[in-house]
Amino acid sequence: MKLYMTEMSGNSFKVRVLASILGLDYESIRIDWENNEHKSDSFLKLNPRGQVPVMEIEDRVLWDSTAHLVYIARRYGGETWLPSDPLQMAEIIQWMAFAQNEVQFGLQWARGVTVYGRRPESFEGYLTDGRLALNILEDQLVKTGDWLALGRATLADIACYPYVKRSGEGDLPTTYYPEVEAWLSRCESLAGWIEMDPKV
Ligand SMILES: N[C@@H](CCC(=O)N[C@@H](CS)C(=O)NCC(=O)O)C(=O)O
Numbered sequence: 156m157k158l159y160m161t162e163m164s165g166n167s168f169k170v171r172v173l174a175s176i177l178g179l180d181y182e183s184i185r186i187d188w189e190n191n192e193h194k195s196d197s198f199l200k201l202n203p204r205g206q207v208p209v210m211e212i213e214d215r216v217l218w219d220s221t222a223h224l225v226y227i228a229r230r231y232g233g234e235t236w237l238p239s240d241p242l243q244m245a246e247i248i249q250w251m252a253f254a255q256n257e258v259q260f261g262l263q264w265a266r267g268v269t270v271y272g273r274r275p276e277s278f279e280g281y282l283t284d285g286r287l288a289l290n291i292l293e294d295q296l297v298k299t300g301d302w303l304a305l306g307r308a309t310l311a312d313i314a315c316y317p318y319v320k321r322s323g324e325g326d327l328p329t330t331y332y333p334e335v336e337a338w339l340s341r342c343e344s345l346a347g348w349i350e351m352d353p354k355v
Contacts, residue, residue, distance in 0.1 A: 292334075
């Protein structure tokens with residue numbers, strides 16, 4: 156497996172941390188983010204969205220961290236991270252969809268404004284979606300306890316973690332969300348967890 160990434164990318168982090176937990180070897184290719192390699196013609200051939208992460212897996216090129224997590228969990232993770240039981244799988248996919256909606260378009264993109272100056276005209280909308288994301292997570296953890304789904308760590312937690320962890324940098328601090336803060340620490344205590352780059 157080959158992972159095109161940057162160490163500042165929270166979506167790449169999801170793949171890196173799962174691979175670390177499972178002890179997988181893969182080739183890591185750091186793209187030249189600072190010089191916009193992800194928008195170059197050659198990179199757009201790998202991912203028409205112009206984003207990391209991208210993975211070469213077997214004979215395919217796949218983009219989006221959700222696809223990568225699903226592949227790695229099912230190929231190498233047994234029944235632990237994404238079980239094959241239809242109802243359990245659906246529950247985890249629900250949270251992965253949430254990670255790609257409210258978490259990305261709220262928390263990640265609010266931070267995109269404050270850290271990278273991207274799309275400042277939409278900041279209020281990102282804040283609204285980001286607050287919704289934190290409220291939903293807090294309510295879920297009040298109900299379920301330690302983890303988002305199935306009473307144990309799964310892809311649901313890995314998919315949501317990075318941009319919740321960095322949400323304070325997008326003017327959405329987790330201070331008023333004690334269950335969310337405890338859950339972040341719980342994720343960080345998993346065996347094989349790696350520290351996210353401070354600039355993510
Ligand atoms: N849904 C995608 C989002 C990927 C994404 O937003 N990647 C960021 C880095 S974390 C990126 O490359 N942004 C550049 C851009 O959108 O132009 C995924 O989960 O892989």
